[in-house]
Amino acid sequence: MTHIIIADYIYTPEGFQENLAVAFTHIIKEIDTLDILKAKYPHANIIQTAEHCVLYPGFINTHVHLEFSANKTALKYGSFMPWLDSVIEHREALVGKCDNEIMRRECDTMLRSGITTFGAISSFGNELEVCEETPQRVVFFNELIGSNAQYADMLYGDFMERVKVSMSCQKSSRITPAIAIHSPYSVHPIILQKAVNVAKEHTLPLCTHFLESQAEREWLEHGKGELKGFFEKYFKTSTPVTNIQEFMYAFDRYPTHFTHCVQANKAELEYLAQKGHSIAHCPRSNRYLGCGRLAIETLSLPYSVATDGLSSNDSLNIFDELRAALMLHHQVPIEKLANTLINAITTNAAEILGINSGKIEVGKLADFAVVTLPEMPKRKEEIALWSILHTKEVSEVYIGGEKYI
Ligand code: MCF
Ligand code: FE
Numbered sequence: 001m002t003h004i005i006i007a008d009y010i011y012t013p014e015g016f017q018e019n020l021a022v023a024f025t026h027i028i029k030e031i032d033t034l035d036i037l038k039a040k041y042p043h044a045n046i047i048q049t050a051e052h053c054v055l056y057p058g059f060i061n062t063h064v065h066l067e068f069s070a071n072k073t074a075l076k077y078g079s080f081m082p083w084l085d086s087v088i089e090h091r092e093a094l095v096g097k098c099d100n101e102i103m104r105r106e107c108d109t110m111l112r113s114g115i116t117t118f119g120a121i122s123s124f125g126n127e128l129e130v131c132e133e134t135p136q137r138v139v140f141f142n143e144l145i146g147s148n149a150q151y152a153d154m155l156y157g158d159f160m161e162r163v164k165v166s167m168s169c170q171k172s173s174r175i176t177p178a179i180a181i182h183s184p185y186s187v188h189p190i191i192l193q194k195a196v197n198v199a200k201e202h203t204l205p206l207c208t209h210f211l212e213s214q215a216e217r218e219w220l221e222h223g224k225g226e227l228k229g230f231f232e233k234y235f236k237t238s239t240p241v242t243n244i245q246e247f248m249y250a251f252d253r254y255p256t257h258f259t260h261c262v263q264a265n266k267a268e269l270e271y272l273a274q275k276g277h278s279i280a281h282c283p284r285s286n287r288y289l290g291c292g293r294l295a296i297e298t299l300s301l302p303y304s305v306a307t308d309g310l311s312s313n314d315s316l317n318i319f320d321e322l323r324a325a326l327m328l329h330h331q332v333p334i335e336k337l338a339n340t341l342i343n344a345i346t347t348n349a350a351e352i353l354g355i356n357s358g359k360i361e362v363g364k365l366a367d368f369a370v371v372t373l374p375e376m377p378k379r380k381e382e383i384a385l386w387s388i389l390h391t392k393e394v395s396e397v398y399i400g401g402e403k404y405i
Contacts, residue, residue, distance in 0.1 A: 002029065002044040003401065004037050007055035007370065009383055011342070012360050016383045022055065024366035026401040031362065050395065052376050054387055056342070057358050058116025058367030058399060059318050060349035062139075063207070063259050063280040065309025066120055066127040069106045070098040075311055079290040080213035081226040087311070088234060094311075095123075100130050106316050107134040111404060113317040114369030114394040117355050119207065119257075119280075121180050121309070125162045132173045135404045137367075139205050139353045140166045141180035144195045147188050147231075147241045156191040163198065174400075176354070178205035184247035185216055185227060185240060192242075192250055200254050205354055207280065208251075211244070211268070212260035213291045220244050244268065251277065257352050259306070260285075262292045273301035278352045281305050281344070283325045285312035296340075297332050304349040305341055318345060322388045338385035370396035 006021040012031070021034040023041050030037060038044070049055065071094050076086040107130060110118060117137040120127055123145065131138040142162045146155035166177040179199045181187050187195075199206040211217055218225030223239050231237045248268065252275055259280040261269065272279075278301055281294050285308035296303065305325055307316045314320075322341050329337055350358025357365040371387045372395045397405040 001025065002041045003047055004034065004041060004044045005047040005049065005055060005368070005398075006034050007049045007053040008051070008376070009054040010360055011054060011056045011346075013347070016054070016380060022360060022368075024398075024401050026366055028360065028362055028364050028366055031360065049370050050372055052373040053395065054371045054373065054383060055360065056114065056369045056371060056387075057346045057350070057360050057364070058369050058397065059114040059345045060304065060353065060355070060358060061110060061115050061118040061306050061316070061318055061345070062257060062304040062349050062353055063119050063121060063282060063306035063308055064110075064316060065123070065311055066103045066106060066130065067095050067098055067123055068309040068311035069102045069316075070094050071310050077288045077290075077312070081215050081230065083289050083312070084230065095126065098126070103127050103130040104134070106310070107131075107136065109316050110318065111136060111397055112393045113319050113391075114371070114397060115318055116367040116369065116397060116399045117350070117353065117357065119178070119205075119306070119353060121207070122162070122166075125165060128166065128169070131175060132169055135174075135399050135402075137174040137176070137355060137357075137399070139176045139178045139355070141178045141205070141207055142166055143180040143182055144191060145182040145186050146191060147186050148235055148237065149188055149190070149241075152188045152191045156194060159191075159195065160198070163204075167202070176205065177202075178207070181206070181208040183209040183212070183216070184220055184242050184244065187241075189242045189246065189250065192247075196250055196254060205257070206251070206254060207257035207259060210247075210258040210261055211263040212286075213289070214263055217244075217263040220247075248272065248275075251275065257304070259308075260291065260294070262286050262294045266298075269299065269301065277301060278348070279303040281325075282308040282312075282321075283328045284308070284314070284321060287324070287328060288312050288314075293328055295331075296329060302348045302352065303344055304352055305344045317392070319388060319391045319393075326388060335382060335385055338382075338388050341388065342384045366398055366401035368396070368398040369394045
């Protein structure tokens, strides 16, 4: 079945366009005026959106931890180390309390904010069933964690089991199996390299948390600081398993999505850029865990904007995240920032996750989010800004050409 959707504005790679319509099945067939498309597809179903609507490619949240969706007040916000301590204390209870119902509700929150694809960072594989059932495309990042050489093989074995399970659901759902390395301080370099090799061998998307806090930087650089006490207390070790350079080199020949990077310096960011990597920027998470601000205005590598989990956030609504980003990055002219942010959650994010969406262009998947503005924008160059400021929930969502909202 061919559909033709018409909206006041369409967000295209050439900017916001008026007087155009999009013909699609599960993919985008053609973009032209309504009259021309009607003549070409006389039997198409015509979808006329409401007044003041903007048709966007479906939005993409590249980094979320659904398993922590039960957190409301258990985890301590404000500063990274107290947060990490509270994770150790409450992790089991929080993950245990987080049933499918809670995770389904959060997938729905994302859907209502226009998210048609998300990257799920999975520590235990508990959210797999919900991710198989949710209408969205899911890049399922199986997380590897374990810094102690003694237990590393066992943890690696468990990780590989989860990777295999997620690979087996590939055919029956919209799931893409993928790999997440937790962080440089928590993963032993031997199993890190094994996991990177698995990603290479099966061309699986790869991500890692990297240089999130000042404590992480101090530990990796000097073997000192707050993480030292943490490792002595919980893991009976007092030296880091790797350093910043060695960790970065492990990803040299495989483009990886580096989450946070708030504490990375210019040379490190340049190195990542040169190797073709990208960044997941999580503004609210960084603020809530007291990690600082990623200077997006000076970045020379592509980045996405993501919510992180409810372990370090208050909602998984992508518009809440974009509004927070507008506030946090007051250095950037607001109109320009608004456009950059929309680009980050569409075109950039799709490219980073390797999904054939994120652009309204012929041949792309028919994933759309329709935003209804409160009135016709007075100035066309402000459409992205008004979309971000005035949207709590989108009006319509299509994934693979099917309507879900
Ligand atoms: O991205 C945030 C902050 N940085 C690191 N980890 C997590 C975040 N949200 C949840 N986590 C999880 C992570 O996946 O918390 C655990 C890991 O399983 C922390 S390590 C004890
Ligand atoms: Fe995270």
